[in-house]
Amino acid sequence: MLLCLSESKVPDLKRRFGLSRDKPVAGMAQGASVDPAWQLSRTDLRRTYDSYISIVEKDAQKMIQLTDKEKLYIPEQVVQSRIKAFEDAKRVNAAFVEKVLSSLPADKPMISTDRVMADEGQEHKKRQALELTHYPGIRLGSQSYNTMGSVLLHIFRDWSEECTHVVRDVYAPIVEQVKLRLPCQSRAPSILIPGSGLSRLAFELKGAGYAVECNEFSKIFATFANYLFNDCETSSNICPLSHVFSENWKLADQYMQVNIPTKFPSQARHSFSGSPSSCFSSLSLSFASPIRMTTGDFVSLYNAKDGPAHRKFDCVVTCFFIDTCDDLIDYIQTIDSLLVEGGLWINLGPLNYKKELRLKLTWDEMEQVWIQLGYRFLDVRKLHTAYHLASGIKMYTEQDSDDE
Numbered sequence: 001m002l003l004c005l006s007e008s009k010v011p012d013l014k015r016r017f018g019l020s021r022d023k024p025v026a027g028m029a030q031g032a033s034v035d036p037a038w039q040l041s042r043t044d045l046r047r048t049y050d051s052y053i054s055i056v057e058k059d060a061q062k063m064i065q066l067t068d069k070e071k072l073y074i075p076e077q078v079v080q081s082r083i084k085a086f087e088d089a090k091r092v093n094a095a096f097v098e099k100v101l102s103s104l105p106a107d108k109p110m111i112s113t114d115r116v117m118a119d120e121g122q123e124h125k126k127r128q129a130l131e132l133t134h135y136p137g138i139r140l141g142s143q144s145y146n147t148m149g150s151v152l153l154h155i156f157r158d159w160s161e162e163c164t165h166v167v168r169d170v171y172a173p174i175v176e177q178v179k180l181r182l183p184c185q186s187r188a189p190s191i192l193i194p195g196s197g198l199s200r201l202a203f204e205l206k207g208a209g210y211a212v213e214c215n216e217f218s219k220i221f222a223t224f225a226n227y228l229f230n231d232c233e234t235s236s237n238i239c240p241l242s243h244v245f246s247e248n249w250k251l252a253d254q255y256m257q258v259n260i261p262t263k264f265p266s267q268a269r270h271s272f273s274g275s276p277s278s279c280f281s282s283l284s285l286s287f288a289s290p291i292r293m294t295t296g297d298f299v300s301l302y303n304a305k306d307g308p309a310h311r312k313f314d315c316v317v318t319c320f321f322i323d324t325c326d327d328l329i330d331y332i333q334t335i336d337s338l339l340v341e342g343g344l345w346i347n348l349g350p351l352n353y354k355k356e357l358r359l360k361l362t363w364d365e366m367e368q369v370w371i372q373l374g375y376r377f378l379d380v381r382k383l384h385t386a387y388h389l390a391s392g393i394k395m396y397t398e399q400d401s402d403d404e
């Protein structure tokens with residue numbers, strides 16, 4: 001069960017708390033390095049995939065290499081079907097990873113925000129749908145979201161036909177709230193999405209005409225987001241759940257094969273001619289400029305004191321993000337510092353905090369913190385959503401596990 005809220009600052013109350021709202025705007029490119037630190041090298045990606053496969057293989061082998069006792073109970077047919085499903089999934093995922101690998105520079109860093117295709121001997125520049133920037137010295141790489149399993153599940157969540165319910169139930173209500181509360185008029189309002197994952201929400205908001213900046217901590221997520229937005233021109237099959245051994249009704253649930261992506265952002269950038277959006281005459285105009293992505297820890301990048309990417313936004317959207325914090329007050333303080341007077345915070349997601357987190361506020365307590373900061377809640381409601389697989393497919397979906 002998830003909560004959705006939107007809220008807006010009340011300027012008078014804000015002043016009462018004496019918080020400065022007029023820091024100079026630090027433009028995205030100012031002081032930014034075109035350091036490719038955000039991207040996995042081919043070697044890193046191969047290592048990440050190999051370690052994923054060896055863990056999955058270990059688990060699968062227990063199902064395949066039975067003990068004498070197990071052999072008495074488990075029909076041979078069950079074992080043979082498992083071997084075939086496992087081998088097929090391994091082949092499918094390996095082919096996809098090879099495709100991503102071959103899109104990476106040959107263990108040589110990229111040197112420009114306009115991609116240089118180092119492999120081809122001569123440099124040629126490619127326009128981007130997602131422009132990634134890493135600021136030197138910023139912490140990069142989340143512990144929980146740096147695995148192949150996690151990235152496969154998020155590709156499934158954001159870019160597969162089987163998860164269109166995620167777009168409908170999670171992202172569409174956010175886009176609807178943004179359009180309602182922050183309509184595009186003469187300029188495209190600016191939106192920041194911290195912890196944007198594989199950035200489908202950013203794609204939807206960009207398509208609706210907004211100026212979108214997103215931020216992602218995990219290097220593997222940034223690498224795959226870059227692939228999906230900038231390099232991917234043909235679809236691939238993946239088996240995103242082959243490492244998920246629990247709560248399966250049947251083998252086909254665990255080894256489900258899906259085709260991704262359902263949309264090609266790089267094509268939207270150049271030739272999208274969808275139906276008119278509320279802001280612009282066509283989506284192709286919305287994609288005339290890229291979505292920007294900063295890589296690294298949200299607080300280090302955006303805090304008002306010394307965050308190199310800190311600037312004002314009309315709206316901050318946190319979607320399944322607020323509970324990823326190491327310090328809840330750091331997140332709240334940073335989001336507050338980013339919003340213009342009257343700006344909008346939209347949050348959707350559970351409060352599924354890390355065990356070690358010090359301050360685990362309930363939603364009610366969280367609301368009181370924001371009200372004390374001078375915010376007014378415009379809408380708070382409960383939404384039922386699934387994180388990836390539609391509910392009812394797995395045997396027990398109360399607590400979705402999105403990793404390993």
Ligand SMILES: C[S@@+](CC[C@H](N)C(=O)[O-])C[C@H]1O[C@@H](n2cnc3c(N)ncnc32)[C@H](O)[C@@H]1O
Pocket residue numbers: 142145154157194195196197198215216217218221296297298299319320321324325
């Ligand atoms: C639960 S996932 C949600 C991803 C995406 N918002 C979605 O709804 O699909 C949380 C995301 O936040 C990112 N994240 C976690 N801690 C972060 C931090 N300190 N700064 C930036 N991103 C972070 C993770 O890497 C992951 O992509």
